[in-house]
Amino acid sequence: MTDQSSHFPIDYSPLFDYFDTFHRISKESKEAIAAICSLSKIPKNKDLQSIGHTCRTIYFVKKGIARIYYYKDGTDITESFAFENSLIARVESLFTGKPSRKGIQVLEDSDFIGISSPLLFDLYDQFPDIERLFRKIFESAYVETVNRIESLQFHSAEERYHALTQESPDFLKRIPLKYIASYLGITQVSLSRIRAQR
Template identity: 55%
Template sequence: MNLNRTSNEQETILKFLKEIQSYSPLEDHSEKALANICFTQKVGKNEVLQEIGKTCKTIYFVMEGSARIFYLKDGLEITEYFAFKNDLIVRAESLFKSLPSNKGIVSIEETLFVGIPSNALFSLFDEFHDIERLFRILIQTVYLETIKRLESIQFQTAEERYKGLFENHPEFIQKIPLKHIASYLGITQVSLSRIRAGIS
């Protein structure tokens, strides 16, 4: 563990390492190698973590708070993905192609992240195959969530999509502006207000 870190930073990174190993365990030496490249970052509400047009060079994990991936369409922000506590958030298409992304990452509220520089992480993959396996699983999880959202827009009603989001994250839905929820669900704010009124 990096000796220059504060005790709070070390504690946060240890929590992060414990959480991600629920997906796939790491050997002790692999865990130490991964810990050495991690850092913590706390941002305020509505703070841009990664800008549109920039290449993704960092993988983030939400420890406290929430964030979202968004893009612009006809001048409007469209939310593609929400990340809550213990979720990974990464612009995978930019990360693996090393190209600028047309998507950005922004916090929804004050949020604490653990970040991992992608170049440092990828350099560990050849030596520590358990780290490579773990992050393959983590990235696949994010990808499958995105596919799940797209399929829900295709096959579910707007009300079903909203109920699914609310049931999975009831404590956070109250904090997210309606315009972001509506764009994520692929509906207008007016339609979302009607759905919420009907449910309540």
């Protein structure tokens, strides 16, 4: 446990409110989940999880923003962002057990509730409602990812940028453009050009 994590009393209500939007679970199940959580406070620009380690924690963003990133030929690329009241994990490592080539970096001073994934998966046997809850959560994330493929596969960079600004104006206010560019699959220069026209 680092000095950034703690087992001091945590307010789990935002997490459980989030869970409720997918599937309601019993009081006992909530207690079982609470027992495998810890709080992490990470300052701006620091890594919550570093590249090369296997993903063994699913994070709920209580406050702040995080991004999953990796390097392609030395260039920093953002795979995804997570705002308040959402989960973030490097699923390609979480579900395969392999080390991740990706890291999680924090873009503002942020608070996370970390859920130990090995312990969580153990709970599935005893609490079927927890397994169902996370099944639904990841099914929903899967759908989002499929829709993102459609966006990358056959929308122009300009279309993707405008879709982003309309759907999530928060992106522009809170995330540096250099990170948004690679998220959209383009360079920072291209993004500047798109923003300049009009």
